Amino acid sequence: MQVDRQVKVGVLGATGTVGQRFISLLSTHPFFVVAALGASERSAGKPYAKAVNWKQTVPIPAAVRDIVVQPCKPEHFADCAVVFSGLDADVAGDIEAAFRAAELAVFSNAKSYRRDPHVPLIVPLVNPSHLSIVPQQKALHSPPLKKGFIVTNANCSTTGVVIPLAALEKAFGPLESCIITTMQAISGAGYPGVPSLDIFDNVVPYISGEEEKIEWETLKILGGITETDDGAKAFDMHAKHPLRISASCNRVPVVDGHTECVSVRFARRPPPSPQQVREALAAYSPDAYTLGCPSAPRHTIFVHEEPDRPQPRLDRDFQQGAGVSVGRVRQCRVFDIKFVVLSNNVCIGAATSSIINAELAIARGFIQI
Ligand SMILES: NC(=O)C1=CN([C@@H]2O[C@H](COP(=O)(O)OP(=O)(O)OC[C@H]3O[C@@H](n4cnc5c(N)ncnc54)[C@H](OP(=O)(O)O)[C@@H]3O)[C@@H](O)[C@H]2O)C=CC1
Ligand SMILES: N[C@@H](CC(=O)OP(=O)(O)O)C(=O)O
Incomplete structure (x- = not known):
């Protein structure tokens, strides 16, 4: 642009x-x-x-x-x-x-x-x-x-997770089910946020309203827009391919950067392999970059091969906080694929x-x- x-x-x-x-x-x-x-x-x-x-x-x-x-x-x-x-x-x-x-x-x-x-x-x-x-x-x-x-x-946790989910739907068609467990940074609660005596040496397994936001917002974002009988536009909430999402949210003693463990089941059978998923995530290039938006990250999703990445302290500044980092892409014995995503909650999350x-x-x- x-x-x-x-x-x-x-x-x-x-x-x-x-x-x-x-x-x-x-x-x-x-x-x-x-x-x-x-x-x-x-x-x-x-x-x-x-x-x-x-x-x-x-x-x-x-x-x-x-x-x-x-x-x-x-x-x-x-x-x-x-x-x-x-x-x-x-x-x-x-x-x-x-x-x-x-x-x-x-x-x-x-x-x-x-x-x-x-x-x-x-x-x-x-x-x-x-x-x-x-x-x-x-x-x-x-x-x-x-x-x-x-x-x-x-919502910042929704943002982090819908980016890889969108990349997967673009490459492999609709998702059917998704389970998300978050480990959210303290900065998500604003300043001064969570009292130090609550969060230091601790994990708090509750963030008010967060799970409902992830479960609802993801459907609005990944869904399309349809026309109603009177010609008005309406969000379809992914209705053509119902997507079941369950989120569990936790506050952890990290300053910036939300980590989320995600398991997905695809509608398509057989599902893609972990290697196909890695390649699709790494190749994802959204319109914001191709349109030349100056703040859009050049590389949207970095896929780590190391078994212990992504980590908030090491990866939250990837693409100045505008991209997301995914790692541990592997087979899931209950669904199809599971992975970890790390996003900067105050940058791309806000x-x-x-x-x-x-x-x-x-x-x-x-x-x-
Ligand atoms: N932190 C995060 O990671 C994310 C936050 N958000 C959302 O972004 C918004 C801001 O969050 P965050 O920055 O963390 O919140 P903060 O509490 O740090 O900041 C709130 C801001 O709102 C202003 N404000 C408060 N009351 C009033 C008022 N009556 N009239 C005008 N201004 C007022 C404050 O001004 P003053 O300093 O004068 O009190 C301050 O500038 C929230 O809605 C939050 O849910 C969304 C995604 C991520
Ligand atoms: N609740 C998020 C941050 C936030 O403010 O979310 P929302 O914009 O959806 O209210 C967190 O604590 O990490």
């Missing part, structure tokens, strides 16, 4: 874990330029460097240090064509709706609109075609919107996905710049 001018963007929830990733990633972006920052009343009115409790390994980018944090109201973002939201889910729903109504394109990490039948839930390395529901979303608004819409990205989604929306003409 070729974008010759700068596109002004805002970040909502700019002081949070995901918001800080947005700021870091956008500081080197070829055409997005941060023009406005928003957070709660606790932070509003302060220069960003004073408002934020910066926890990144790189310094606060010079260009944003002195930007005064605003309340999350659209009038403070009038210069922006796009806003990225890393808002707390408790407040994201109303705020993001107000920004959409004010004709801004909103790319959200929050769960608030993921189940909305008119909002695409897009993992950019999997289902950018779901952007096609955006005109319907705009038309439903009263009065119909010209530019405003919401696109969400998925901020990077929103940024690629916005790049895709520009590349596909859903945002006029």
Whole structure:
């Protein structure tokens, strides 16, 4: 894609874990330029460097240090064509709706609109075609919107697992069943997140709402879009080939990087061999890369041959956190194939996905710049 001018963007929830990733990633972006920052009343009115409790390994980018944090109201973002939201889910729903109504394109990490039948839930390395529901979303608004819409990205664990699942469905046809066990990083819970006395020397076998999100979101993302009798578009939730998914989620003492153990059964008989699966995963090249989205990883899935990889500390920065690492691809005695996937929950699991989604929306003409 070729974008010759700068596109002004805002970040909502700019002081949070995901918001800080947005700021870091956008500081080197070829055409997005941060023009406005928003957070709660606790932070509003302060220069960003004073408002934020910066926890990144790189310094606060010079260009944003002195930007005064605003309340999350659209009038403070009038210069922006796009806003990225890393808002707390408790407040994201109303705020993001107000920004959409004010004709801004909103790319959200929050769960608030993921189940909305008119909002695409897009993992950019999997289902950018779901952007096609955006005109319907705009038309439903009263009065119909010209530019405003919401696109969400998925839960971080969902994102990590649907990328290899999509690669497998592309190569071998529909999956029939899938069992997922996660080992999720502490940063997934935001800052300060899980108390150290709960997570140090420990594993917590429960993350509220997470299993339901993985089981539901995966179907929306891997499913297609159909037309109903009245000509409207609707997500089919993988209905043509029912896919049964069961997830078990655990919090582990890792800072960044979600690890997931996955077992799958294919509809096709005989199923592919482990070697065919390895080759299909390594060859997966999504549209976001071929369209030239600058934040899309060149290599989406790295397939490890070593028996003890992937590992969060070693593999979470693969492709600057935008790719995923798969290893231990082997036969499963109960289903067909099992493997381990590692994804960076704050990069491709959050901020990077929103940024690629916005790049895709520009590349596909859903945002006029
Ligand atoms: N962490 C992760 O790995 C992932 C997180 N997500 C989702 O992304 C979103 C952000 O998560 P995370 O960064 O971890 O959360 P944090 O708690 O770290 O940050 C929350 C942000 O929301 C702002 N905020 C809180 N209340 C209000 C309010 N009333 N009005 C305006 N702004 C407000 C905070 O501002 P202030 O500092 O002023 O309080 C802060 O900037 C959540 O919806 C989360 O579920 C999605 C995928 C992965
Ligand atoms: N719940 C995830 C992070 C998160 O915020 O997810 P969601 O965006 O689906 O609420 C985790 O703890 O690792």
